[in-house]
Amino acid sequence: RASISKDSTSVPSSKVPSTKTHAATQLDLPIPTPGERPPQSQLDLARLEAKLELPACREPPTPHPHTPPRLQDRSFDDGKRERTYDNGVKLTWHSNGTMKEVHPNQLTVIHFTNGDYKKIEPSGVIVYWYAEPKTRHTTGMDGLQVYEFQNGQVERRYPDGTNEIVFSDKTVKLIYASGEEKCTFPDGRIQRVNTQGRRTLDFPDGTKEIYFEGSKTRIYADGRVKRVTPDGHHETYHPDGRFCIKDAKGWVLREGVGHSIVAVGV
DSSP states (O other): OOOOOTTOSSOOTTSOOOOSOOOOOOOOOOOOOTTOOOOOOHHHHHHHHHHTTOOOOOOOOOSSTTSOOOOSEEEOTTSOEEEEOTTSOEEEEOTTSOEEEEOTTOOEEEEOTTSOEEEEOTTSOEEEEETTTTEEEEEOTTSOEEEEOTTSOEEEEOTTSOEEEEOTTSOEEEEOTTSOEEEEOTTSOEEEEOTTOOEEEEOTTSOEEEEETTEEEEEOTTSOEEEEOTTOOEEEEOTTSEEEEEOTTSOEEEEEEOOOTTTTTO
16 A cells, blocks of 8 residues: 655545446544645645545646646745646645535535535535534525534525424424424324414324413313413313313312313314
8 A cells, every 4th residue: 555755745646437327425633823825835746646546646748848838836926836747636735724626527625724625516406514613504505404413413594594303202293484383293292373372282192282472272172272371271072062160279269061172263
């Protein structure tokens, strides 16, 4: 296996050119001290060459004495360095430590000194990796933005203004552009919140709970309805019309027959 010397700026000529398509690779680049001009690092450039399995960078022979050679390794007065390789890959190293790789298929990757990188796919999809807090941000051609977090949480922001959050416990929360929300829990419960703040919770067994303006209403699968009002009253209504209303201390205020589910405003 060929080795790379710290004093060398290219991969040895024995390195076999690779035809593989290389994905973005996060590098551990040095972080310059604020206000300090970072030195031009040959080692960092060589490490990137090795990770991408790039062939040797050579200057081709001049085809005609009056034709200037096509330089493949160039340095600029501002400290920038640019290399073009035999397989068409171009690397650009800036004096601030930022490195850019451009592939023949127009895949572009920019490596930042803090460990972040930005990848622009030939299709136009943009992927940005935040080294801290280890988050990947993908922007699609259709405007969809996807955030993937280290704890497994995934957030999708759709062009129509809808936000979808999939938490690490597989809870899925939808926030619509209108302000309404829908949350689906792993146990099958579904919670909806409208723009007036009315919260409805549906259970797998058919039970439903409604929270609104300080009151709590529970509707059972068999048709019974129980409600706790803001003043602490407990109301119970049965499908056959029976009802019972108690105060906050449990004293019966009213009971009898005659109320329907519709009449009590469920």
